[in-house]
Every structure is written in C-alpha cells, then in structure tokens.
Amino acid sequence: MSKKIRVRFAPSPTGGLHLGGVRTVLYNYLFAKKHGGEFIVRIEDTDQTRFVEGAEQYIFDCLAWCGLQPDESPLHGGAYGPYRQSERKPMYKEYAEKLIANGHAYYAFDTPEELEAMRKDYKTAENPAPQYDGSIRMKMRNSLTLPATEVEKLLAMETRYVIRIKVPQNETISFNDLIHHEVSFDSNVVDDKVLLKADGMPTYHLAVVVDDYLMKISHAFRGEEWLSSAPVHILLWKYLFGLDQMPQWAHLPLILGPSGKLSKRDGAKFGFPVYAMNWTDAKSKELTEGFKEKGFLPEAFINLLAMLGWNSGTEKELFSIEELIENFSIERVHKSGAKFDFEKAKWFNQEWIKKLPVSNYESIVKKCFTDKDVKIENDEYFINILELVKDRCTLLTDFYDQGVYFFKAPIQLDSEAVKSKWNNEKTDFFQDYIDKLNAIPTWNTAEIEEAFKHLAIEKSIKPGELQLPMRIMLVGGKFGPAVFEIACKIGQEETINRIKKALPIFNA
RNA sequence: GCCGCGUUGGUCAAGAGGUUAAGACGCCUCCCUUUCACGGAGGAAUCACGGGUUCGAGUCCCGUACGUGGUACCA
Numbered sequence: 001m002s003k004k005i006r007v008r009f010a011p012s013p014t015g016g017l018h019l020g021g022v023r024t025v026l027y028n029y030l031f032a033k034k035h036g037g038e039f040i041v042r043i044e045d046t047d048q049t050r051f052v053e054g055a056e057q058y059i060f061d062c063l064a065w066c067g068l069q070p071d072e073s074p075l076h077g078g079a080y081g082p083y084r085q086s087e088r089k090p091m092y093k094e095y096a097e098k099l100i101a102n103g104h105a106y107y108a109f110d111t112p113e114e115l116e117a118m119r120k121d122y123k124t125a126e127n128p129a130p131q132y133d134g135s136i137r138m139k140m141r142n143s144l145t146l147p148a149t150e151v152e153k154l155l156a157m158e159t160r161y162v163i164r165i166k167v168p169q170n171e172t173i174s175f176n177d178l179i180h181h182e183v184s185f186d187s188n189v190v191d192d193k194v195l196l197k198a199d200g201m202p203t204y205h206l207a208v209v210v211d212d213y214l215m216k217i218s219h220a221f222r223g224e225e226w227l228s229s230a231p232v233h234i235l236l237w238k239y240l241f242g243l244d245q246m247p248q249w250a251h252l253p254l255i256l257g258p259s260g261k262l263s264k265r266d267g268a269k270f271g272f273p274v275y276a277m278n279w280t281d282a283k284s285k286e287l288t289e290g291f292k293e294k295g296f297l298p299e300a301f302i303n304l305l306a307m308l309g310w311n312s313g314t315e316k317e318l319f320s321i322e323e324l325i326e327n328f329s330i331e332r333v334h335k336s337g338a339k340f341d342f343e344k345a346k347w348f349n350q351e352w353i354k355k356l357p358v359s360n361y362e363s364i365v366k367k368c369f370t371d372k373d374v375k376i377e378n379d380e381y382f383i384n385i386l387e388l389v390k391d392r393c394t395l396l397t398d399f400y401d402q403g404v405y406f407f408k409a410p411i412q413l414d415s416e417a418v419k420s421k422w423n424n425e426k427t428d429f430f431q432d433y434i435d436k437l438n439a440i441p442t443w444n445t446a447e448i449e450e451a452f453k454h455l456a457i458e459k460s461i462k463p464g465e466l467q468l469p470m471r472i473m474l475v476g477g478k479f480g481p482a483v484f485e486i487a488c489k490i491g492q493e494e495t496i497n498r499i500k501k502a503l504p505i506f507n508a
Numbered sequence: 509g510c511c512g513c514g515u516u517g518g519u520c521a522a523g524a525g526g527u528u529a530a531g532a533c534g535c536c537u538c539c540c541u542u543u544c545a546c547g548g549a550g551g552a553a554u555c556a557c558g559g560g561u562u563c564g565a566g567u568c569c570c571g572u573a574c575g576u577g578g579u580a581c582c583a
Binding site for chain 1: 541542575
C-alpha cells in the first residue's frame with residue numbers, strides 16, 4: 001500500500017540559492033532520511049530565457065557544502081532520468097495532447113498582442129487583472145471557439161499555439177496539505193493556465209505533475225508561494241494519473257526579511273548573507289555574499305535553517321544533522337512565515353564553533369590567515385591558538401583578528417587605553433621586567449606571572465594596573481586570553497621585543 | 509480589486525479549554541575576570557482587535573484589521 005518515500009527539490013538554474021531554497025532542500029532531505037526514502041534533485045530549466053550558465057553547478061556546490069547530497073540528480077545519476085526538464089521535452093507534449101483528447105485542455109492561438117488587448121479590454125475597477133478563464137475563454141481564439149476545420153488548418157500551417165488547461169466551472173477544488181490541512185479553492189477563480197508553451201516546452205504546472213508522476217514522488221514539499229497554483233496541479237493529477245497517485249503536498253512557510261519577503265536586497269541593506277555561497281552575476285559582475293564565505297559553519301547553517309519554521313517541541317535548539325533526521329516531523333512545521341534574524345543566526349554559529357573540535361575548521365581558518373599573508377608554519381601551534389581563542393569568535397573570519405598577534409607583532413597599539421594612567425614608574429617597571437624575563441630559564445606561564453607580581457610588589461604598584469599596558473604591548477588592544485598565557489605562547493624573545501617596542505610609543 | 513494562507517514579547521518560539529503563558533536570540537543589571545569573551549544569577553517585554561460559545565478561551569466559532577503569497581507562454 002504505502003509507496004516508497006521519494007521526495008524532490010526542483011530548482012531553476014537562474015542564480016543564487018537563497019535561504020528559503022536551502023531550507024526546502026533540508027526539509028526534503030530530513031524527511032527522506034528519516035523514513036529511509038530517496039531525495040532527488042530535478043533541474044527545472046524549462047524557461048530558456050532565464051537560464052544562467054553555471055547556476056546548476058553552483059546549486060550542487062551549495063548542496064555539497066551543506067552536506068545534503070541527493071540520491072538521484074543529473075550529476076548523481078538514477079533510474080528515473082533524465083533529471084533536467086529540458087532533456088525531457090518530448091514527454092510533456094504527449095501528456096498535453098492526452099489532455100486535449102480527453103477534453104481537459106485546448107489549443108490557444110492568441111498572440112501576445114491579443115492577450116494584452118484582452119487584459120486591457122476586460123479590465124474594470126473590480127477586476128484590474130482579467131484572467132484567461134472560464135468566463136472569457138469563449139471570446140478568444142482557441143480550439144473551443146474555432147471550427148474544427150479551422151483548427152486543423154492552423155495546426156497544419158504550424159501556427160504558434162499553446163495548450164491551456166480547461167478549468168471546470170463551479171467546482172470546489174480541495175486537497176489535504178500536510179501543513180495547512182484542508183485547503184480549498186473555487187474553480188471559478190482559477191484561470192486556464194498555459195501547460196505547453198509555444199516553444200514546445202512545458203510550463204512548471206505541467207512539468208511538475210508529469211515529472212512527479214514519472215519519478216514516483218511520494219511527498220512534494222515546496223514553498224508556500226505555490227499554494228495558489230495548487231488547484232491547477234490537483235486538476236492535472238485528476239485528469240492524467242488519478243488523485244490516488246498524487247503525492248502528499250506540503251507547502252512550507254516563507255522565510256521573511258526585515259521588511260516582507262526575504263530578498264537579495266535585504267542582505268545588501270542589512271549586511272547579512274541570503275545565499276548559501278557567494279554568487280556572482282555573470283552580466284553585472286555583482287557579487288552577492290554567501291553564508292559560507294561570511295564565515296558560517298555548514299553545521300550551524302543547517303541548524304539555524306531547520307529552526308526557522310520547525311521546532312522539536314523541546315527546549316533543545318542545537319541539533320546536528322543526525323539529530324535533525326531523528327527528530328524531524330512534518331507535523332511540527334509551522335504554518336506561518338518566520339522573519340530571519342541575523343543575530344540569532346550568528347549565535348548558532350558561535351555555538352557550533354564552541355561545540356566542534358577545531359580540527360573541523362582549522363583549514364578554513366588557516367586560509368583566512370594565509371590570504372592575509374600570515375604564514376602558518378606550525379600546525380600544532382596553530383590549533384593550540386585556535387583552541388585558545390575559539391570562545392571569542394562568532395564567525396570563522398573572526399579568528400584572524402582574535403589570533404593574528406600570536407603570529408606577528410601588532411602594528412597598531414591602542415595606546416589611548418593606557419595613556420591617562422601611564423607614568424615614569426611604570427616605564428621603570430617594564431624596563432626592569434625585561435631583565436627579569438631575560439633571566440627566566442624555562443619559559444612558562446607561571447614563571448612569567450611570578451616575576452611580574454614580585455616586581456610589582458617590590459615597586460609598590462598594583463599588578464592590576466600593569467596588566468592592561470602589558471596586554472596592549474603584546475596584543476595591541478583590549479582583548480584576548482590571559483596576558484601571561486599569551487606571553488608564554490609567543491615566546492621569550494618575542495615578548496621582550498614587543499615590550500621594548502611599545503615603551504617609546506607609550507612615552508611619546 | 510479578487511483569491512489563498514497566516515497572526516503568542518523587538519525576533520525565533522512552547523502551548524492542542526483551567527499554566528504565575530516555557531525556553532532561546534537580542535537588550536539591561538549584577539557575579540566571575542584588574543582586558544575581551546566564555547560561564548553564572550537576575551530583569552524589562554507578549555496572546556492584533558471586536559463579538560460570540562463555555563462555569564472557564566492564547567487555545568473553539570464568526571467578523572474586522574494587519575501581514576504575506578498568487579493573480580505571466582517565470583519558476
């Protein structure tokens with residue numbers, strides 16, 4: 001009885017992959033994995049005017065980064081290919097013609113100009129956007145209004161035509177959505193959507209039902225922006241394959257930006273990424289930053305996306321992909337859209353930085369350093385440093401600022417922080433401290449600190465008043481782990497050098 | 509305009525007729541720390557509105573408002 005679980009993500013290769021898209025992938029993936037099913041990626045490239053070179057590969061790169069690998073796709077193979085709709089073109093026409101034969105669709109010969117005229121002529125105050133529907137299809141040029149001989153002739157002459165669905169009048173079209181439950185529409189407000197375009201390509205509406213059928217899709221998850229066109233799909237399933245064959249629908253809530261629907265613009269305006277990875281528009285050369293390049297861990301990205309529209313019902317918020325698979329349930333997906341909050345997103349990343357062993361992201365962070373010409377010669381030392389500063393980083397890119405001073409002396413010293421309390425006694429202290437440091441036989445944190453405190457007491461200065469200047473000398477600013485720890489890590493010679501270099505700056 | 513979907517603190521949210529309406533992010537205060545974080549303790553802040561139903565409504569029903577999506581030979 002119960003079919004094998006098969007779900008699909010069906011993107012159009014037209015540009016960057018945004019948050020909402022990845023979340024749709026994620027929910028598909030989680031559902032499939034939880035039920036031992038298959039996750040398919042089908043490329044919906046039926047609109048040749050919007051096709052963008054490289055966009056398909058980019059989508060797969062994003063999925064790979066997120067760790068959401070398809071079981072079947074144009075790149076991964078599978079038994080239900082081809083997985084690009086452009087390569088399936090002949091299949092759709094067959095079904096469109098079947099619909100005509102059964103009286104559920106018709107040829108329409110109206111030119112774009114005629115359609116435009118129709119929209120203008122029938123436009124009224126109450127109906128500002130007239131549709132090609134049951135109330136006006138009999139006034140247009142199609143195989144319903146033209147004599148059969150005329151239709152034959154037009155077809156024989158290879159006149160450009162489209163095939164439109166003939167939506168019945170006065171019916172209630174309803175279906176049971178996994179998230180919204182019972183949803184229904186009055187068929188009179190559903191228009192006769194184009195099924196097959198003049199170029200022979202199917203529209204989304206035809207393609208999605210034909211392919212979902214042929215690929216044996218059991219559950220269809222998609223964004224809520226599709227809910228309004230669901231009645232067309234329901235009708236098509238009814239006419240073509242039978243409602244009992246239809247997948248279970250789940251229309252996922254939208255992810256909103258600070259003001260309405262989340263857009264690429266929001267990202268630019270508010271300074272957060274909306275795409276999974278960097279995307280450069282081929283024409284404008286405009287670069288849109290991605291979560292990956294912003295310094296997000298894929299674990300965190302997945303985690304935060306999962307929580308945007310779903311909740312386990314417990315207080316747990318940090319989930320690994322395995323835990324998500326185990327806990328996910330479509331019943332707990334919310335009905336309403338969620339506003340994306342970058343602050344919370346950063347919190348997830350910070351938590352994952354703390355949670356994961358540094359070896360997980362060492363190479364990514366290393367690249368941040370080498371990109372800025374800081375050479376990492378000792379991996380063990382590098383990992384050590386990362387461990388030391390990880391609590392201070394919310395993005396992977398933060399490691400650079402939090403850790404550079406372990407590899408090279410600070411260029412700028414925040415001398416303003418010490419100036420007001422700086423005096424000759426302190427200069428004197430540090431000069432003597434240099435000698436003490438030189439005398440330390442085995443360089444370690446305890447010895448460095450011991451020498452510091454003894455000398456401070458000897459000179460009757462509170463050690464606390466000397467720690468900040470010392471920190472500025474070594475780090476350059478008011479941040480970082482314990483000072484003596486830092487001194488220990490950077491070494492005897494380097495510590496002394498930095499103090500020597502800083503003294504004249506403080507005295508200036 | 510019409511149609512669909514939605515509405516618990518600033519944000520994410522728990523909640524399935526009876527709760528002092530969880531928790532998290534952010535914000536504020538304090539502790540820890542003579543740095544910055546981490547960690548810990550506390551605080552401010554919410555059921556869109558109006559009618560019902562009910563002994564009792566954030567929870568059910570109806571309206572209104574607001575938000576959001578659709579209204580293409582785009583997906």
